[in-house]
Amino acid sequence: MKELPSVEKLALDLLGKSLDQLEAEEAKVLHHIHHVQRTSRDVGDIVDEQATFGERLSDKVAAVGGSWKFIMVFGAVLLGWMLLNSGILGQLGKAFDPYPFIFLNLMLSTVAAIQAPIIMMSQNRQSAKDRIAAAHDYEVNLRAELEIMRLHAKIDALLEIIKRENANASSVS
Numbered sequence: 740m741k742e743l744p745s746v747e748k749l750a751l752d753l754l755g756k757s758l759d760q761l762e763a764e765e766a767k768v769l770h771h772i773h774h775v776q777r778t779s780r781d782v783g784d785i786v787d788e789q790a791t792f793g794e795r796l797s798d799k800v801a802a803v804g805g806s807w808k809f810i811m812v813f814g815a816v817l818l819g820w821m822l823l824n825s826g827i828l829g830q831l832g833k834a835f836d837p838y839p840f841i842f843l844n845l846m847l848s849t850v851a852a853i854q855a856p857i858i859m860m861s862q863n864r865q866s867a868k869d870r871i872a873a874a875h876d877y878e879v880n881l882r883a884e885l886e887i888m889r890l891h892a893k894i895d896a897l898l899e900i901i902k903r904e905n906a907n908a909s910s911v912s
Contacts (some may be wrong), residue, residue, distance in 0.1 A: 801861035
């Protein structure tokens, strides 16, 4: 069985640098090549597995709060609140929040004050996911590029062997 080239040799052959001069991602990719390991993986699953309860909750709140369904239901609740307090209950004199709906404004401000930072937490988490995914994409692309370079070198070596054999065959005849 043919011995695999060392990581140091791969670094010099493929990247023209010694192992200690490589970036962490480059070294990681070369180790994967040396040990014949996969580089690709599903980054989303890895990040989601490490999420805390609060992070998962903020993602769900952002998903619900940023949907058309939420906007329509919330709009219907607001319209119902206003119709109820200015219409039916207002005519009976039993409106619990008469026009200009001060309690409704307080409730809306409270929802906004709570919902905004939760959505920002989810956006920060999504940004972190995107950075991890971009770093992973770089590793996969680098691996593909290096493997293509290795294949080119092998094909060039095979072509050189074929040339030599053809030259030897023509000189013999």
